[in-house]
Amino acid sequence: SDLDLKSILDFTVALAYDAGKLIIEGSEAIQQPASVVDIKKNAVDLVTEYDVRVEELVKERLGEKYPSFQFIGEESYAAGARPEWTDEPTWCVDPIDGTTNFVHGFPMVALSIALLVKRRSVLGVIYNPFLETLYTGIKDGGSYVTRGGPEGVRRKLPFANPPQPFPSLSKAQLAVEWGFDRRIPPLAARAESFHRLVSDAANGIHKARMAHSLRSLGTSAMNFVYVAQGAFDMYWEIGPWPWDVAAGVIIAQEAGGLVTGSHEVFDASKDTITFGEVGEEILTSRKYLVIRPIGDTENET
Ligand code: IPD
Numbered sequence: 001s002d003l004d005l006k007s008i009l010d011f012t013v014a015l016a017y018d019a020g021k022l023i024i025e026g027s028e029a030i031q032q033p034a035s036v037v038d039i040k041k042n043a044v045d046l047v048t049e050y051d052v053r054v055e056e057l058v059k060e061r062l063g064e065k066y067p068s069f070q071f072i073g074e075e076s077y078a079a080g081a082r083p084e085w086t087d088e089p090t091w092c093v094d095p096i097d098g099t100t101n102f103v104h105g106f107p108m109v110a111l112s113i114a115l116l117v118k119r120r121s122v123l124g125v126i127y128n129p130f131l132e133t134l135y136t137g138i139k140d141g142g143s144y145v146t147r148g149g150p151e152g153v154r155r156k157l158p159f160a161n162p163p164q165p166f167p168s169l170s171k172a173q174l175a176v177e178w179g180f181d182r183r184i185p186p187l188a189a190r191a192e193s194f195h196r197l198v199s200d201a202a203n204g205i206h207k208a209r210m211a212h213s214l215r216s217l218g219t220s221a222m223n224f225v226y227v228a229q230g231a232f233d234m235y236w237e238i239g240p241w242p243w244d245v246a247a248g249v250i251i252a253q254e255a256g257g258l259v260t261g262s263h264e265v266f267d268a269s270k271d272t273i274t275f276g277e278v279g280e281e282i283l284t285s286r287k288y289l290v291i292r293p294i295g296d297t298e299n300e301t
Contacts, residue, residue: 003089003115003117003122005115005122005123005138005139005141006138006141008066008115008123009123009125009136009138009141011065012062012113012115012123012125013125013134013136013150014150015058015061015062015113016111016113016125016127016134017127017134017149017150018057018061019054019057019058019095019111019127020111020127020129021129022050022053022054022057023050023054023096023102023109023111023129024129024130025050026048026049026050026053026054026096026102027050027102027105027109027130029050030048030050030102030103031105037103040078045180046099046100046103047075047078047099048096048099048102048103050095050096050102051074051075051095051096051099052075052095053095054095054096054111055073055074055075055076055093055095058073058093058095058111058113059071059073059076059091059093062091062093062113066089066091068088068089069088069089069090069091069115070083070086070088070089070090070091071083071090071091071093072085072090072091072092072093072242072243073091073092073093073094073095073243074093074094074095074241074243074244075095077241077243085119087117087118087119088117089115089116089117090115090116090117090119091113091114091115091116092113092114092115092116092121092242092243092246092247093111093112093113093114093243094110094111094112094221094241094243094244095111096109096110096111097109097110097111097112097126097219097220097221097222097243097244098110098217098218098219098221098222100218101217101218101219106218107128107130107131108128108130108217108218108219108222109128109129109130109219110126110127110128110219110221110222110225111125111126111127111129112124112125112126112221112243112244112246112247112248113125113126113247114243114246114247114249114250116246121139121246121247121249121250121253122138122139122250123136123137123138123139123247123250124136124137124138124246124247124248124249124250124251125247126221126222126224126225126247126248126251128222131147132147132148132149132152133145133146133147134146134147134152135157135225135228135251136251137157137228137247137250137251137252137253137254137255138250138254139250139254140254141254142156142157142254142255143156143157143228143250143251143252143254143255144156144157145157145225145229157228157229157230157251157254157255158228158229158230158255158256158257159229159230160230163230163255163256164230166233166234166291167233169197169211170210170211170212171211171212171233172211172212172233172234173211173212173213173215173231173232173233174197174211174213174214174215174232174233174234174235174236175214175215175216175217175223175226175227175232175234175235175236175237176190176193176194176197176214176215176216176235176236176237177216177217177218177220177223177237177239178190178216179237179238179239180239181239194214197211197214198210198211198213198214215232220235220237220240220244220245220248221244221245221247221248223235223237223248223290224245224247224248224249224251224252224290225248225251225252227252227255227257227290227291228248228251228252228254228255228257229255233291234290234291235290235291248290249290252290257290257291258290258291259290259291260290
C-alpha cells in the first residue's frame, strides 16, 4: 500500500501518550466509591466510563487526521457500531485492554491501537501508561519498546540478539488466560489444559511437559508484547476479540514471532503444535497462539 506508515506511527504514538494521561486520571477516579462500573455480558466482564472516554478521544483524533479510514473499537462495537470489515485502512482499537486490572488497580493495562490494511495488521501501538512503556511495530519496519515517555530510551525487539529459538515447553514460560466464559465445560477444558502444561506426571499419551510457569496478566495486548520482547515464550488463548490482538500481532510478527489464528494450533491434549501464518482470520478467529522466534518450530513438543 502507499500509506506512509512511519508518519502514521508518529501521529499514533503521540496520541497514545495523550490517551495514557486520561487512563491514569481514570485510574485515580475509579478508585473512588462513587465510580461507575458496568457489566457487559456477565458479572466478570467489566467496562468503565473511562473505556468509553478513552475510545472517544482516540476515535475523534484519528478521525480528524485520517477521515477516510474506517474505525472499529471495543466500546463502539459494544454500543452497536458494527461496520463491515473491508480491505480499506481500518483502525482497530481497544481503549483499555485489561479493564479488570484497571478496576482493581493492577497496573497491567494497555491502550491498543492497530491499523489494518486488507484485513491484516500493518501498524501497532500498545501503551501501558502505568509502566510508561510503549511498544510499536510497523510492517517491514521492526518492533520497538520505549520506556520513560516520549523522550525515553528506545530498544529494538526482541531483546535477545540473535533471537533465541523457542525452547522446549519444559523450559518455557507461557502466558495463558482464564477469560470471561465461566460456564463449567469451557472452564474445565482450560483448567485441564493448564494442568497438563505444568504437571510433572506423564499422563497416558501425554508426555510430561512441566513448563517453567504459566502466567495470566489479564491483558492480551501485554501478553503479545512480552512474547515479542522474549519475556514469554508463548501466549495461547481462545476468546480474544480483534481489538485485543490486532496491534499485538504486528508487534510480535515484526519481532520475529509467529502468530497463528487458525486451529489445529496448540492443543495441550496433542503432542504437536502446528503453525500457520495469521491471515484474514485474525479478524474473527478468537483463537490465538503467538510464539517467540524462530527456527524450526514444526512439531515442537
Ligand atoms: C480482555 C483481556 C484479557 C483476555 C480477554 C480480553 P479487555 O480484554 O485482554 O486478558 O483474556 O480475552 O477480552 O476486556 O480487558 O479489553
